[in-house]
Amino acid sequence: VTDGKQVAILVPTTILALQHYQTFSKRLEDFGVKVDYINRFRSTKEKTEIYQKLKSGEIEIVIGTHAILSKSIGFKDLGLLVIDEEQKFGVAAKEKLRSLKVNVDTLTLTATPIPRTLQFSLMAARDLSVIRTPPPNRQPIHTEVRVLNEDVIKESIYYEVNRGGQVFFVHNRVKSLLDVAAMIRRLCPDVNVTVAHGQMESDDLEKTLLGFIDKEYEVLVCTNIIETGLDIPNANTIIINDAHQFGLSDLHQLRGRVGRSNKKAFCYLFCPPISTLTSEARKRLKTLEEFSDLGSGFDIAMRDLDIRGAGNLLGAEQSGFIADIGYEMYQKILEEAMLELKQNEFKDLFEEELNDDLSYVREITLDSDVEMHLPDEYVSNIQERLNLYTQLDKLNNESEIDSFQAMLKDRFGRLPKPVLELFEGLRLRWVCKELGFERLVLKNNKLRCYFVENPQSPFYESDTFQKLFQYLASKGGKLQLNIKKNNRHLIVARDGIYTLKQARQLLIQIKEEALEVNK
Known part of the structure; x- marks a missing residue:
């Protein structure tokens, strides 16, 4: 200036x-x-x-x-x-x-040093500065992991309110948010409580948040919408319910909503008994409890990557192309390189492991003119959409899809058609993987399925391919399937396929008839 x-x-x-x-x-x-x-x-x-x-x-x-x-x-x-x-x-x-x-x-x-963007995008950052020195008179946030206890909730809220402060109560289930607010009103009848979540009308939501900022309310019961950079120095206690269901970066970001003044701040992480949690959930909560000092953000980042099995990605050992391509892409390239070595140079050594894992396709590309995505108007926050895509990519069966859909309905409302098609595409990929298709194109009502591109792949020596080849080569009539070589690809084509569901049903029919799954 x-x-x-x-x-x-x-x-x-x-x-x-x-x-x-x-x-x-x-x-x-x-x-x-x-x-x-x-x-x-x-x-x-x-x-x-x-x-x-x-x-x-x-x-x-x-x-x-x-x-x-x-x-x-x-x-x-x-x-x-x-x-x-x-x-x-x-x-x-x-x-x-x-x-x-x-x-x-x-x-x-970025308000949080947790390297979330490593998972989602190529930042192309060259210069990095880390601010470790906190503002004057800031104190570390006291962090405790507790089993849900109404007495602790009551005591922590009254302690904060009696010293003139405000409280965040984070509960990430919209369906039961009002029940939680009712519980707090029952425990603390003389405290002003309000509710905020992403399904509210935008005007109402922002009016509520501004009211909390202006100290009209003493307790804000909300989902994780407060995660993004709100600066409310008067709020110095945060209670996070079902903390084991949050990622480490989310918990660190939420905890950062308090302790923004010279007052001592408190963060309570409520979860089921530690013995019932998964190993990763226990590690996340222990990390938050252990690293609560000011400027410990990079320590948390390192522990987060270690929990995910990435090693010391941010330290001095980071060199070459890892910094440029990002964590997820690096992991993918590494896995593919290891698989190629196991299948070729060290085939004899890993024969038993390869026989146990009969999947010859690691990733399926689906190219279609059918609209399948999470619309902006359904999930407005970009980071949240990326988080959901990452979770969706890890689903492996119908039971997990049902749970994921229930979660989306609870948080964002009825599933629009593009979201339903997204799940249909996921189911289609599962069938493609079983049949050895690594790419599927559905455009202009024509379905084209591409077998594994590498002609040296063990897939072409497998019983699966032999049965499929014999079936497709001899099949005529209703299916009207044909096999043709296109450059290096072996392709199965079929006209008159209009939807992803039709494509999946056709491939299931092929699988059942060719591989005799049900016989």
């Missing part, structure tokens, strides 16, 4: 934009710096005035959500772009930033 340039600060939510505006205005009021913000709280007239002042250079710092990325907004001389909560924007938004704001210095920030 002192060099005569402008600064744009991009944030993921309207509430955060307003909070940053208030903070910047207060801190820069003695320097004569003109600060303003853009979000959907501003009227059309106000936005038009802001756009004009940006073009003239009258506004030096502007804070806003995605609206400030619009090509219709012009800057007199933009010198710096700051992206807060970087992990909330995803690949698409970051690519748009690079194309819209070329030759502008960019600083990306």
